[in-house]
Amino acid sequence: MTDSIAIALTLNGSALRASVAPELMLADFLRDQCGLTGTKIGCDQATCGACTVLMDGVPAASCATFAWQVDGAAVTTIEGLAANGALDPVQEAFKAKSAFQCGYCTPGMILLAKALLAANPAPDRATIRDWLSANVCRCTGYQMIVEAVEDAARRRREAPR
């Protein structure tokens, strides 16, 4: 095994220095080393999207990203969204619209939606469907998630953060 790699990143708004094995995946780093188990591993093939986190605001499959690749980046996980005990508007919308069932895909879906609304604050329904197709939800049939994203867009417009 080769030596570990020193990385420095911003994780959920806080500076973090860590030492990671070269083969360590970001998902495992977050879950096992940082204790942030909100990031879920589903297919482990960068296909289902359960492990989605934001890297400098861009959705990334943390199961297929090496931990050392986030050196210098700002990483946001589901644990980083609520501020001072208040939910993010996307989280509020998922809660209000019951846009989840088992909840296993939910952290990834919320982060995916967050990135969509950052890129496009008023997406139409076709755009939302298209964007959400990056991730799999086996429970809901998606319609209630689409509606939650529309609701989140409204909430963001009404109370910009």
Add this chain to the structure above:
Amino acid sequence: MSASVRAVGAALPRVDADPKVTGAARYTVDVALPRMLHAKVLRSPHAHARVAHIDARTAAVMPGVAAAITRDDFMDLNPTYGYFIKDQPLLAIDKVRYIGDMVAAVAAETEAQAVRALEAIEVRYEPLPAVASIEAALAADAPALFETPAPGVVPAYGTGASGCRDPARNVCYRFCYTTGDPAAFARADHVFADEFRFSRMQHYHLEPFVTLARVEGGQIELWSSCQNPFALRKELARVFRHPEQNIRVHVPFIGAGYGAKNNCKTEPVAVLLAKIACRPVRFCMTQEESFLTQSQHAAILRLETGVSRDGRFIARRSEILLDAGAYSDASPLVAEKAGYRINGPYRWEHIDSRCDCVMTNTTPAGPFRGFGGTQASWASESQVDMIARRLGMDPVALRTKNLLNLGEAYVPGESGIDSDLAAGLDLVCREIGYGREKRKGRGIGVAIGFKDSGGVNKPAEAQVKATTTGGIIVNCGTVELGQGIQTAFTRIVAELFACASERVSYAPINTDVTPFDQGTNASSAIVVMGQALERAARDCIARILDFAAAQLKCCPAELRLENWSVIKDNQPHPLAPLIMRHFGGTGFEFVGRGFFKPETDHHAPLEAKCVSWEIGWGAAEVEVDEETGRVNVLKLVVSGDAGRAISKDVCRGQDEGAAMMGLGQALFETMRYEGPELVNIAAAKYRVPLASDLPETFRAVTQEQGHGPGPFGAKGMGEAGMLPVAAAVANAIEDAVGVRITSLPLSPEKVLDAIEAKRSKS
């Protein structure tokens, strides 16, 4: 909250919303213990082979390895498990029976070390001919998967139903049901014989099969992503010859199951490794391994249906062959349900059904949402449309003519149908615009999916306790899989206690202290456990009122409970001070218990009347591209009957999620086998519905007909939305382009072939 604001039906967030939207929700995958090891298993590359030699001694001493196990490590145990038929070994004993069969297992400090150690296990196989399909397994010269019958039992049946083991080579179980006079066929003007094929899906639950096991001081303790922890505990006690009181199963949130997470999957291997290594062991399968662990049942369904010339259903003979895969798992139960449900929600003079579980050298098939009802509804509702067209009748009119009435027994000795079937059919016809002018290339199809719900003869027990300050804790074995049962149950209890639902919490499941439940399956939670829970809540309330009456020197009948006060003559008396005055400053807890089980009844075919009936009405409008065969579902309408929707959002989500699963099954989703090899294994190759697959118009309408046996008239509805979709789409395709596809999925290739065959005929 005032008493006039009700918890049942209120537009409130789900109780699991905060943990699930913040990432705080804890699943089995998130549980860890100090000094925990990681397990990996070696899987068979052969579909069918004798295991001539196996040696894990080299692996056992590799870096980081704490235990390496093979068949040599468990022959002092009961080495096989299964629902009714105990045919699946912890690890291969004499043979392997499918590609992916578990052969050996390793526990090591890291998963990577475990994987490396697996490579050092020596196995010599002597390959045998394999059977990869139902037809191959039933061929006269087919090799047998099992040379000797595995131990097992046939459940008790009532009037007209029977089951038997091993009626033919590679058939592990046969279910039969018959009623009425076979001579009825002679009275039919037409007898239509049709064959249907049903392809199998994988559950594709995102949380993998996972267990964390610890064996310490004679105590087996495990955290498992499991739908039926009490059944699991009993099976582990039998396999490990371990006292049940020293096995404790915890079930955290489950990242869904859709049926897959019943009974032993990762658990026996994890426990055995933990026992041998004397350290906690986490066995978390990959998603590829899920595909090698459990699937839906593929099926061939042959129906002979006798009808009068004016469209009255008279008699039906059915032969269903289920592809059970390499081990029986839940197949006998699925056979029972497929065979029992095949006749749909219609009136017949004579029924003769047979369903066989055919063993093949493929992934074992087990419970899957719909549980035989999906297969049955696909075939039956396709044939109903075909018969209508042959008779020159409208398919909806044909259904209406034969539908059972509300309250009419499904078959003799059975309970009455607890939904108004015609009302639901009217509803989806209206929503889809049935009967409006047809446009070229477009068509509309309807179907009524049908199953009984509530399981078979299931007992359930619940406990409700109330603290001094009016905190209420629900304690029952129903597992939260995403279906929203914690939300439903806490609201039911809040309604009965006339308090805000925030006052009610749902206790974590631990088999040492949680009251018994048979399992979270069969849409049984609301109609079986729900009845136990209602009784528990009422029992708890009665104890509180008895206590308060003694304190207030009145009769309990003069009191009622509201917002943790007892109301007497319109005067509220807060309970906390009353309780502390009597029990002291630390207060007390009132505990109520409730039990429910359907009555055993030998006149009922399944030995107890079905608790409830779950109906999924569906309608689809499609556009078929006659050049490519591509089917575009423009509009999909599904409707279930919740009886009473405890949470409207939860009910809607169940119908929509089930319908999209059904749409995947209808159009593209299937496990593709080339011979015995599964070629589209795991996410990168296996296509599931995405948001982009949503039909342009997608409506789920939750009916609240009010006839359910559960609290406030509720009934189970988590499976219904899946049942009608495939048949509704196939029926719509025929309406659009005049071709009938009788095998799933309804792929462009099949549709195009059928269109071309029709063109060349005309």
